[in-house]
Amino acid sequence: MRFRKLSTGKIDYNMRIFALYGILYETALNFYKPFSVKFLERIGGSELEIALINALPGLVTLIAILPGALWLRRSEDTQLTTARLILFGRWFLFAMAFIPFLPPQYRAFGFLALFTLMCIPDAIYQTSYQSFIGVLFEPRARANAIGMRNKLTVPALTAVTLLSGNILTLVPKTDEQRLFIYQIFFGLAFFFGVMEYKAFKKFKVAKKDAGFARSSGREPLKPQVIKILSNKQFRFFALCSLGFHFGWHMGWPLFNIYMIKTLGANELWLAVISVASAITMFFGYSFWSRQIEKRGNSFVLPICTFGMALTPLMYAWSPNLYILLPTALISGFFTAGTLSVTLGALLEATPQDNRVMYIAVYNVLINLSLATAPMLGHYFFELKGIVFALYMTGLFRFLGTLLFFYRDRRIAKEKLGVCG
Template structure:
């Protein structure tokens, strides 16, 4: 199969990005607790504060992105700034133990400012560069390569960390340095993308009125329908983030090696299933298949609490991964499908802004339910919320199919 130059560069960029972020990101909780002695409060802030900082970045980021000459350059520079701030974690273990954990909290939050700009600009850029008819195939292939890279990097990182004492900062520092080296390649491949100057000029003319952040996007019905479903799903999904970690650590007593196995099996399932989701979306429609993927993810919390056996939990992560690949692929495809080309930046910016609010509230809601009702009831509520969100996608799919049927009947 032949690919355009931009698609190949995006594959290379994705692999480098995955390697850069997966070397340490999954082990930040272990680093914070075992090396820096972070408290539960600090761990909660590590999860929630980045969403608030990201929310503050979205509106000025969208305004700036509408004014820049090159989305590619904007994406590359904001990505470099994000990876540079992450590299500063390297120096935190040299600080006083009293302040080290708080510095990590602040740094993790701050790097999400350029991180949000990077994500926003990349989504807008790639939506311009990849034609709609190629997106399903392109994103399924890119996600598959990224997941393979994530699997390899996670396994090797976990194996490397287990060679050292869990309280030793040295192995984390080595991984941070290696991650920054991969980040240089990530940015380099971004810079090598070729923007379509003709399309860029057309988009500039079509969206001249939107040089400022606009709320008019909420009058576009396909986008509003997607927004309601996506925010509901993300709220339900993110309610469980902190609870899952607490369950694995406190109920199942999982070690770093088991965390690595959870992640590797999850990623392996994503590799196996990603192509199927892309083909299924082409055959039955993106929204209908998104319902199936979201419903599958809804089973995760109730299945998890059935046993604290680590082998069982590893198999559950394999099961969850089958649906994670579908939701990641189909949600992004649906976002691009629900946003017009001419003013895509503002649509994505509004979505990212609201998603940041959800990202702050949802984990706190999950922890509140855990403290109020206990682990089993909290997990059950999370599953119920996810099922409701999944059925919202089904409702939209049925409504779209009904509208298309009516339009087909009315044709002469």
């Protein structure tokens, strides 16, 4: 299905709304996400529960994505449906504010349960959002729009993270006061989530269902998945991405364990490290956006993932939090590139027709990694300690980078063959 092109004025308007939406999204996210593991620890969470907070969302998302995508295809107003998914997910943040009222022995479980269940609407939203962006901006403008949105969100991310980190560290005198501040932050995250919902509804599209191949009947799921996986371009990209994401996800609980348990980071240090990463992300988004426009997604992707493969090694070589700061700077630069290029490469590898189902299948594969990789990282941690686990994470990331490099060489050869 083809859709009318938006006028230049509407594209500029949508870019502004896209940036505003990104700022509100990051503001809501950074009132709780950088400190969620520390909050879990303060209410009695163990190392296993820290690993589970990374793994369980992936498992739940695996179950939710494909049924959610089929439901999205029957939606009469996909933009409004996506906005409502945003709002539904933010209600879980509101509920998290009441966790400290639970008996101490149930707090960690309650927070873990809410955090995991929140991933159901978030997973369906991510599938819908990624497909929506595919038609909101044409391929030529897409990298610029994503880069501009990501760059403009960095000041909001920096301000919120520094403010919240300082408040959590300097203001409370007791654990009860600190938990009360966490409750306020969950409430603020919910408030900005509501603003995020309102901003998303302001996008102007040529048709309400742009980007979604609607289905009035109930098409069997299995034939759709088989057809999607038979698309060689999509299948090759998805497998390469799965390989890298496995190493990426392995490191998530390990970095928190290393910073909090090994180096003794408090909320202020977590904020400082997050801001250090955000500073280079701010400059990185512009740099990588230009490289994507000049050289293409397939060329830039292995370079960015190679930089991210260095991160766990640099963590392992950091004996204290002061040495860890340069690692955060380097990591932020390459993470900005990876975040910018991955979405563009995914949209490039998926046809517009039935794109929402392609993205759903892709997200199932990625969340299969998210559900298992953190637990493998935890296994290596239990086996031989945190440094060994970080080295293994780096190895898996390097293997994923090699897959993307091989993909780029293969695409380059195919282009030469066509030209020849």
